[in-house]
Amino acid sequence: MPHASKAVHILAFPNVQLLDVAGPLQVFASANVQAVKRGQPAPYAPKVVAAQPDCVMSSAGLGLHTFALPDEPSDTLIIAGGWGVHTALQDEQLLQWVRTQAASARRLASVCTGAFMLAHAGLLDGHRVVTHWDSCEELAQQFPNVQVDSDPIFINEDALWTSAGVTAGIDLALALVEADLGRNIALAVAQDLVVFLKRPGGQSQFSTVLSMQQATRNNDSRFADLHAWILDNLTNELSVATLAAQVGMSERSFVRHYRAQTGNTPARAIEQLRVEAARRLLGDSALPIKRIADHCGFGTEETLRRSFMRAVSVTPQAYRERFSAQR
The missing domain is CATH 3.40.50.880 (Class I glutamine amidotransferase (GATase) domain)
Structure with a gap:
């Protein structure tokens, strides 16, 4: 200038x-x-x-x-x-x-x-x-x-x-x-200014969980409770059968009602919650990316990378380089 x-x-x-x-x-x-x-x-x-x-x-x-x-x-x-x-x-x-x-x-x-x-x-x-x-x-x-x-x-x-x-x-x-x-x-x-993490524009202005709560029609508490349970069990096998059992519904009924209430599929919702958890760890911890993939339920680093590209349009490594508070 x-x-x-x-x-x-x-x-x-x-x-x-x-x-x-x-x-x-x-x-x-x-x-x-x-x-x-x-x-x-x-x-x-x-x-x-x-x-x-x-x-x-x-x-x-x-x-x-x-x-x-x-x-x-x-x-x-x-x-x-x-x-x-x-x-x-x-x-x-x-x-x-x-x-x-x-x-x-x-x-x-x-x-x-x-x-x-x-x-x-x-x-x-x-x-x-x-x-x-x-x-x-x-x-x-x-x-x-x-x-x-x-x-x-x-x-x-x-x-x-x-x-x-x-x-x-x-x-x-x-x-x-x-x-x-x-x-x-x-x-x-x-x-x-004690702004610990300077957030570039690609950061979301609200969390995935909040977005899901906003999108849930009729404030259905069953699915709000389910999202909280998913966050506590990201490393588990989260099949439709497991999720349906958690809310006490048949698989077919669960998929239909979940889509109608949230506008999302269960699989997509789980991926979004796992990506958000990974984003927090990438920004706030020094854990290796492979450990983060395991911790958030992705299984492999490649699965985490693909999900990250779909959700955030950058790789996990690029996200960490721009957003990490550990540097």
Whole structure:
């Protein structure tokens, strides 16, 4: 990056989500500290801006000091989220300011439901984006020309970055810092913020078990209990007969009801749970990959590799190299 500090504008509004603003703001502030420690000029000039300058009240009840919407171009424009965004996007002058800034900004980003403002400004059509998991369906319904992916922590398409909810804004900001200043400073910022594992965008914004619970219709406790039991017995032989016996159903009835309730097959669900268990061990332990394959019920390292490629699109070794907290 050139040595001049780059203008990072984080847009806030009444009832903004506090961490959507404070998380990215602190990342850029900490990046300045790390750069100065290395004898470099501060790379960023971060500001929280709003249509209501001086003070914006967050949904947490904490007021934020804000600057007026600047006329100067944004190098990076970040739209924060929160339930107040749906009122803010009714301000046509604000939307026009976003469009104008986006046209000249080096990159454009949203945190959480800030994606709705970008969508209403016409800036997301034809793009793959993410928002908070609880708002993905609403965003997709309102904007059919936007490809909404509910899973990733964040998504980057050229100059456009979108992230999932709340703390995912920190992950997004760390990725922006890494793109600008390199991995070493980004990791130093993560350590400074006591973010033990800097998560690239491919990480899921919710766990497999939570996803299964969300997908289970009618809150069928039998299958929720079954998923917990599977997690405790990953190394066992988990045939349809075994699973059906665990919930007290015939095999045919179990397969039919499980598919109807979860939208998944038992075999696919087991693979997903085993992959998630392996992901945790790859990130948090120094166990050899062969041991992890055994521990999670894959049997062989090759079976683990194939399942990982299907679920995560990288090999277990590549996943460990990028995500491990042991380095």
